Amino acid sequence: MLIRNCWYVAGWSHQFEAGKPTQRMLLGEPVVIWRTQEGAVVAMEDRCVHRLAPLSLGRVEGNAIRCLYHGLLFDADGRCREIPGQDAIPASACVRTYPAVERNNWIWVWMGDPDRADPSRIAPSKALDDPAWVLKTGELHYRAHYSLINDNLLDLTHLAYVHAASFGADEAWSRNRPRVEPIAEGVRSSRWIVGTPPTPPLGKAAEHERVDIWTSYDFVLPGVFLLYSALFPTGSAEAFGYEAPPAQAPSLFANFTSQAVTPTSESTTSYYFSWGPAAEHGDEAMAQAMIDVAIMAFNEDKTMIEAQQRIIDTDPGRRVMPTSADKAITLFTRLMQSQDG
Ligand code: FES
Ligand SMILES: [Fe+2]
Structure with missing residues (x-):
């Protein structure tokens, strides 16, 4: 049994570079992690709503990510902003997002009920630049x-x-x-x-x-x-x-x-x-x-x-x-x- 309502470590901060969407499997689900222009981490289901291609093969454009199969563009909140060649964007054109926090050199992703995601519950691991330790x-x-x-x-x-x-x-x-x-x-x-x-x-x-x-x-x-x-x-x-x-x-x-x-x-x-x-x-x-x-x-x-x-x-x-x-x-x-x- 896998437990959803927890903050899971998805990897080291340095593994998620600006402009490089990266796939992680968490609890058996494909998750794409990428950074906004400001460097904030975004975690989304790694599955385009159009024909289910991985967004991790996509391209970050400012604070959005474009699927590089047929070009749908999604904001960091998962909502589709653009469908090339089509004006109407259906309400269902939305990719699931997960709360994500960068803390002490780890990227933490909450896989459960988003309303219960409380960053104060993230485990107090040591930061790699903590002056008291050489890590x-x-x-x-x-x-x-x-x-x-x-x-x-x-x-x-x-x-x-x-x-x-x-x-x-x-x-x-x-x-x-x-x-x-x-x-x-x-x-x-x-x-x-x-x-x-x-x-x-x-x-x-x-x-x-x-x-x-x-x-x-x-x-x-x-x-x-x-x-x-x-x-x-x-x-x-x-x-x-x-x-x-x-x-x-x-x-x-x-x-x-x-x-x-x-x-x-x-x-x-x-x-x-x-x-x-x-x-x-x-x-x-x-x-x-x-x-x-x-x-x-x-x-x-x-x-x-x-x-x-x-x-x-x-x-x-x-x-x-x-x-x-x-x-x-x-x-x-x-x-x-x-x-x-
Ligand atoms: S599968 Fe993503 S745009 Fe078609
Ligand atoms: Fe051991």
Whole structure:
């Protein structure tokens, strides 16, 4: 099932250039995204009302887009303004539009009821020019239902097994359970991993044999993963009462990642992400090294999840057997499904 009443990431801002209408599949529907003269993004059904040709093969003319099959011209609100060789324009000559917002280098499209599109509900991902972070980007495209990718991000016990070669995660990731709590638009999962050997990149942790690692992420509608992780000297977790470290507590190293899961159809999903160190701990070269490892790790996820999807497809009715690590998945799935209620 695909959920309509959500803001979905359609891609990176730079992928939608002025004068270049671009097609994206969102929830199985062709959407054309283009920019007005002022640079505002417009999202429309990528289907001309005349003979159903894609408008993404059309031409932007000022604040309108012309279908380059037989030349019908549509305003940014979807209304047809011109039919070459015909004076009367029928009221039905209107292409569906979708609310679209450009924020923090992502283009967000609302696929549901336009009256419910509230931009204040867009997930607070980090902008690429946020001075506190040095961020690099990437994307992957899956042959899998989006919920399998959401489930993967909601249960990081897989780190010790799927990502042993990339992130080098300790088995503590699967033995300890994070604290999972509902938040306004999703689920928060946080935990300390105490007295563990640090894995690169290290920042100031290079001089420490063992560290305490604080990891906290919000997984918010419709599949946006916002993770902060920081290394502290051993003893810090206890000193902070195993709660979140105070904002002013100096860390040895810190990093942030924003990731977005977008169903492109019932069986395919796009995945956009940025990652990098805090500006005080790392530079462009470190950010590049981190995104390279992340891309390796996300391909490990992709191999597992696509293989999982192929097994599921052989017997789609087969039920899963939840474990105690699935609490966040259960909470989030319920929240997601309530959006179209
Ligand atoms: S299909 Fe678009 S103008 Fe004919
Ligand atoms: Fe993973």
